[in-house]
Amino acid sequence: MPKLIIDHIAVEVPAGTSVLEAAKSVGIWIPHFCYHPALGSVGACRLCAVKLLDGPVKGIQMSCMLPAQDGMVVSTTDPEALKMRSLVIEWLMTNHPHDCPVCDEGGECLLQDYTVAGGHGIRRYEGKKRTHVNQDLGPYIQHEMNRCIQCYRCVRFYQEYAGGSDFGVLGSARRVYYGRFAEGALESPFSGNLVDICPTGVFTDKPARFRARYWDYEMAPSVCPWCSLGCNTVPAARYRELLKTIARENRAVNGPFLCDRGRFTTAPVNDPARPRTPLVDGEERSWDEALDALTLRLGELGDLYGPESLAVVGSSRLSLEGNILLARLAGLLGAGKLCYFVDGEEATRAIAAVSLFTGERSASMAEVRKSDCVVIFESDLRDEGPMMLLAVRQAWRNGAPVFLVGEHAPLEQTRTVAIEAIELSIIEEVPLAIFERPVIICGSRTHAADLEVLARAEAKIACLFSGPNAFGAGILAGEEGAVALAEAVAAGTVKGILAVEADIPEALLAGVPFVAAFDWQPTEAVRHAGIVLPTAAWVESAGTFVNYEGRAQRFDKAMAPGLPIRGLPARYHASPDKPAPFHPPRLPRHVPPGGELRPAWRILADLAERFGGDAAAELFTGRWEPLRKLDPESEGIRLGNEGE
Template sequence: MSAQPANPNVPPDHVTVEIDGQSLVVPKGSMIIQAADKAGIAIPRFCYHEKLPIAANCRMCLVDVEKSPKPSPACATPVMDGMKVATRSEKALKYQRSVMEFLLINHPLDCPICDQGGECELQDVSLGYGRSVSRFNERKRVVADEDIGPLVATEMTRCIQCTRCVRFTADIAGTYELGGMYRGENLQIGTYDGKPLTTELSGNVIDVCPVGALTNKVFQFRARPWELTARESLGYHDAMGSNLFLHVRRGEVLRTVPRDNEAVNECWLSDRDRYSHQGLYAADRATRPLRKIDGQWQEVSWADGLAAAVEILKTHRGDALGVLAHPATSNEEGALLARLADGLGSGNLDHRIGNRDFSDAAVAEPFAVPLAQIEQADVIVVLGSNLRHELPLLHARIRKARMQRQARVYSINPVDFDFAFDQAGKQIVAPSGFAAALADTALREAVQGAAGRAVLIVGALVENHPQAAALRAAARDFAAATGAALCRVPQGANA
């Protein structure tokens, strides 16, 4: 049989496949499920997640591939030129319904009391592929729960062993805290040592879990998903500005979930941003003006507080007045505050609350490269920052660059911080020695060898140092000499 001529309309790095009678042109190396998703063809799945490594252990995505003697998992089968795939044929549906029946053998009927009810992937898929009456009368397995901390609630009897949570902690967070023990029907997901999760991204295991095995402990039994209204917002605890939804019921914020944005936080959220809404209702939150009386801060009424402020402003105007804004202040709040200061004749408006050196009159600078492009860097230098705790999602992007592209990461810090990735080199020096460390010849040669694909990240230990101006100058000199993109991490979400 002679070879078919290549289609001139298909790029050389793409192939043509047919899924459910629909001809598609997709990149080589794509999995069937990825090609189907791009075409809007739904294939049921539990273990597959676009941001996690492929495991192919739930088998829910079995499809019928022409000339294949057995069903193929769509998540782990690469497309080939001329491949024909049926996802809704009689054979494919038989495979998928059989797997669904197997998964439901041990799954408890907890839906009325499960926090995942209403947004559960198992509920949705079982509605389309499950039997109305089970053929199994045997007792279901029971798994003892494990306390993995104050943020994530566990009900491991509901676990379907998809291992999404295991792959998240291993490949995204880099902490390897969850894993599987035993085999087959006896497989259990746990932490091995029974200790709480330590990753700053632990709440994301709730989002990736397709069932009610891992749920939000803070939100537990508070409301049903259909009772909530989603309000778009941003995380303000670090400079990432993570996109998120506040889920509100009758004016009360009950939980926070990530809002997908590939350019910023992808589909993840740090624990600080996810759980900080509890502070809105904390007993010690200041909800009324505080005035210092006899050297002590005392709560006063709004009328008294505003009257006292007016009296102070009558005698302190112009250059005698200074206005400080929190670095997390929104653009709208900042604009109103600037108008107020201008109306009072004052130009003394600042947000650099934690800084101590202003001799170079430095202002906040945008990142020299978009956040998403940091993953494409060949060399990354971290100067004066405990990234894992200060910017967990930026730390996750650097880990991705290290693990997927073998990027070389160098750090200059006063402490050997517990980064979740290997480093090509690290210098443990006091902040006063940062400038000398940046002058290291070997480091400069390594960065210059990246041919413009290098990034220098300058963190809080530099910005808050008494000689910050000199350290910033050293960082700018390093970037200019090596061609590295200078990325100063501002203090606060809107600094």
């Protein structure tokens, strides 16, 4: 391992590490634009200049392009290095519009930071600036080409890393332009990463444009709920409205990137039609009144049909805390059916996958990226886990062949990320034995019987599910002896359903006399329910999800619940005849409209206490005990066969 000295600090790093990364490892930040850990070095911006005072190389060098070597003595504060970095910044700023006051990147802009840090306060250049015409790149990405500093990050990500072909670099010399041949929406399902990867304000989040500055946002570490991969995110909200989602790096899961579904799906949280107040028979009630009514009707249901006629239903999108409390509540109520899944095949498959592919048998996305053979079995990753498709591309870029097996593994998914794949009919045709690190990826269309076959293969398995906490629900379903709701209803014994964030089709609800629903989405169960208790969305509460590989990850509360200011009805304003939809209400309130939402687990705990449960009991005991002090900023805890 090379040993060198950087700013009088001795550093030892693995062979092949750049001087820039070596400096970063000891807390020394060297300014840079074009370098990105996921993209590597190209030496395009010339900003990371350092001075080599001694060793095998001397003089001014670009630290991102220079491998660390024994005997190097590096100075990042030498006057010559500082002067060069200052001149590079001044050169980059000659054509920059200086529009920080109206730029959405203001406050989180590297160009802004480095310009100020370099000591620039006055523009010396008085010539005419180069200007460009912006393009319409679709509903998600705002294009402001005049702010570009030609670092090439956007093209390198879009074409090389993500395999997109409809965006690139055009022109030459000082006329270089980053965009499309013709205006139109970007086709890559990962185009939103241009927002994060651009070090200036060329690409910004269009839905959140002009809505807030970085320091205005409510933010917290979170986990994406829109598939089972468990990508790490930072939701950003203001005025009780989720405005955008930022990728949060987790090297074991999503790396530094995020798919467009996870980044831009904000409408369900902001939907004015969300359940926001407790309802009893369609009329608004207080929380205590609604809980009293629910307690009374559960008792009446038990008296009329027996407690075994009640089905308590959780789901794969309910947090782990909620699903654990659901089982406790079912026991206190004497409920005849405890359900974590609606469909019988899905329940069987989840329980089988949890038992077969836990711990070392399950492949993380980081392991997929490093694998030397990838098999996509009966799965369309565009729908079931887009970031997994991006991980497959990284393996393919490193030389791993990609095989598509089964009728539900379409070739079009690999074409989306420019992968050359081999189509096969059965898994036995894949020569897994000749590879050292093969991975098989299967999806929710895989039957439980197929999982038994995959378990015998000499490969790690990435078995995707239908929801962010399906793995946790699968563990609990197996341990608690839960059944699928469809099977319970078909037996004809279910007369009441208590649905907690569960997506139940109308056909299963039609013949059930009593339905109560706890949810933050306007589902069929909510529409059929006699009693509705609104829950807080994942960004409005804290909890735990267990992703497809058994990795438990904590998410924190990122925003206060309540109706967004833009969605407030007229009655919340001082002048009902002239509502101001973009202005906070002028009527003072202790709690914002619709702001009394509670997490599902809290409602379950309150209800359990009414039936004799211990509200203060520790949730994470037994196999879940390692999760008690789980840090939301960590990579998570990967559960083993015994939950360790």
